[in-house]
Amino acid sequence: QVRLAESGGGSVQTGGSLRLSCAASGYSASGNCMGWFRQAPGKEREWVAAIYFGDGKSYYSDSVKGRFTLTQDYAQNTMALHMSNLKPEDTGVYYCAGLGQQSQPLWWWKCIAGRDDGYSDWGRGTQVTVSS
Numbered sequence: 415q416v417r418l419a420e421s422g423g424g425s426v427q428t429g430g431s432l433r434l435s436c437a438a439s440g441y442s443a444s445g446n447c448m449g450w451f452r453q454a455p456g457k458e459r460e461w462v463a464a465i466y467f468g469d470g471k472s473y474y475s476d477s478v479k480g481r482f483t484l485t486q487d488y489a490q491n492t493m494a495l496h497m498s499n500l501k502p503e504d505t506g507v508y509y510c511a512g513l514g515q516q517s518q519p520l521w522w523w524k525c526i527a528g529r530d531d532g533y534s535d536w537g538r539g540t541q542v543t544v545s546s
Contacts, residue, residue: 434508446491448486464525500542509539
């Protein structure tokens with residue numbers, strides 16, 4: 415059974431930084447695809463970033479590109495989202511999501527495209543609040 419556990423949320427002022435972590439357990443292989451989504455109060459969930467463990471490439475939404483960075487730890491099967499220059503509009507619950515390695519060619523494309531159906535596993539979320 416796959417389990418994703420987020421940590422690192424909190425409150426910061428505009429311009430501050432936070433680091434979110436997601437620890438994954440239960441994946442049978444190491445070439446997974448994992449990502450982050452967020453949901454602000456009263457808004458739909460939106461994709462933030464994704465990383466494909468197979469080649470280490472990361473992908474970002476336009477709203478966070480240049481401010482957020484994904485890193486991964488292959489040995490620990492974890493990933494971290496380094497958030498800097500935070501803005502009030504970054505406030506929301508941040509969810510870690512993942513999809514274990516599949517057999518189909520280019521199976522990870524939905525994951526790096528930020529599609530909900532590109533993920534099969536979800537964490538419970540961690541709150542990030544950015545005050546002005």
